[in-house]
Amino acid sequence: MMFWILAAILIAIASGFVLLPVWRERRKSGNWSVPGIAAIAALVPATLGLYLHVTTWSEQPQREAMLPAVEEMVAGLAERLQQNPNDVDGWMILGQSYIALGRYPEARDALRQAWQRSPAPDDELRLALGEAEALADRQSLVGEAGELFETVLANDPGNAKALWYGGLSALLSGKAETARQRWSKLLELDPPEAVAQVLREQLVQLGGRVAAQPDTPGSSDTEAATPALRLRISVAEHLRAQLDQSSSLFIFARSREGGPPVAVVRHPAATLPGEFSLGDENAMIPGRSLQDFDVLTVVARVSASGQPTAQSGDLFGDILFEPAPQTQLIDLVIDEVVP
Secondary structure (H helix, E strand, O other): OOOOEEEHHEEEEHHHHHHHHHHHHHHHHHOOHHHHHHHHHHHHHHHHHHHOOOOOOOOOHHHHHHHHHHHHHHHHHHHHHHHHHOOHHHHHHHHHHHHOOHHHHHHHHHHHHHHHOOOOOHHHHHHHHHHHHHHHHHHHHHOOHHHHHHOOOOOOOOHHHHHHHHHHHHHOOHHHHHHHHHHHHHHHHHOOOOHHHHHOOOOOOOOOOOOOOOOOOOOHHHHHHOOOEEEEEEEOHHHHHHHHOOEEEEEEEEEEOOOOOEEEEEEEHOOOEEEEEEHHHEEOOOOOOOOHOOOOEEEEEEEEEOOOOOOOOOOOEEEEOOOOOOOOOOEEEEEEEEE
């Protein structure tokens, strides 16, 4: 259960990173950015991949040993369902397993099997199928998937996942006020701070008013808004010819000892060279702070595939950083290539 909660949180964060510029383009030109909308859908599997795979840039024996076992279990379940196709719960588990593995068309097919065999589909199945439909085909958010989330919201107006996807569906359908209302309600449900930050930023872009956050002892508004790290990122001269402007730039910090990323941001590679910030507002796990670590490894990687996991040919650079109470501007040069 914790995995699915965390996965939903990360999906919300990642989609938010792209949704803001897409909405700005809409307000500026009057038209939706098709590449931007496509990027929203692409970021969802990227986010899950980031959580599951990006722990270090080196070999990860434990992960590599674990994934084949998971694949084998999923394959075994799929085979069993061929012998017992009326097992609705089995199709549900298979569909959600495929989502976790990033196999979205197969997840959609499995959950459709569950839907067809369920005498009375409930909201849990509607949410799972709607998510799989949206991940497999972004256009379904203004079609079948959107309708499923609408039904869930009619039955359960406070459902967090339906509020998120329902807001995204509304925005893509040109119903900005509906999106604003749904995300305002989601914010009122007191989500983790990482999600709340994305929602607040989006609501501002949608013309909504966001209540000020209560002060914590010993903090000030200025301190809360100050990033812990400012980076001036450039590309080494010998690699500039290899920089694809359409690629994605991932910037993240993790403990020097390894483990999941503490904070992460994504930008278009076209923003290089430039200045970027990374702070607690970009935290991947609520309650974790860059200040909790004596030393962090900060990595900037240009991904030609748009995926957060390192692939051969990606450009990257890293540094060791010691967090300090004051904001620091440090240089990071992308000067290596993933073999």
